[in-house]
Amino acid sequence: MPWPVECRLHHPWQPGTVTLTWEPCDCPAARAARGGHVKVRCNAERCEETWWSPLHKPERVLLGHREDHLR
Numbered sequence: 001m002p003w004p005v006e007c008r009l010h011h012p013w014q015p016g017t018v019t020l021t022w023e024p025c026d027c028p029a030a031r032a033a034r035g036g037h038v039k040v041r042c043n044a045e046r047c048e049e050t051w052w053s054p055l056h057k058p059e060r061v062l063l064g065h066r067e068d069h070l071r
Contacts, residue, residue, distance in 0.1 A: 003040050003051055003053065004051060007042040007044070007047060007049035007051075008049055009042075009044070009047055009049060011042050011044035011047055011049070013040065013042065016043075017042070017043050017044070018040050018041060018042060018043055019040070019041045019043055020038065020039070020040055021038075021039045021041070022036050022037070022038055022039070023036050023037050023039055024036040025037055025056065027056055027057055027058050027059065028057060028059060029054040029055060029056065029057045030054060030056070032054070033053075033054045037052045037053060037054065037056060038052070038053045039051070039052055040053075
């Protein structure tokens with residue numbers, strides 16, 4: 001899986017400069033991929049850049065709306 005070569009603040013992402021983690025999630029994109037997201041976090045000082053694959057896209061839920069219309 002390819003990821004960016006640097007964060008948006010232009011810190012290079014090379015071995016030892018990022019932290020790779022996996023986070024379980026039930027958003028539609030994560031369910032379709034592998035049940036979670038691979039997260040790459042920049043380890044540069046004071047940088048909070050985190051890249052997600054697949055992109056986290058929570059489901060939209062309308063207030064007062066039931067998913068099952070037959071209840």
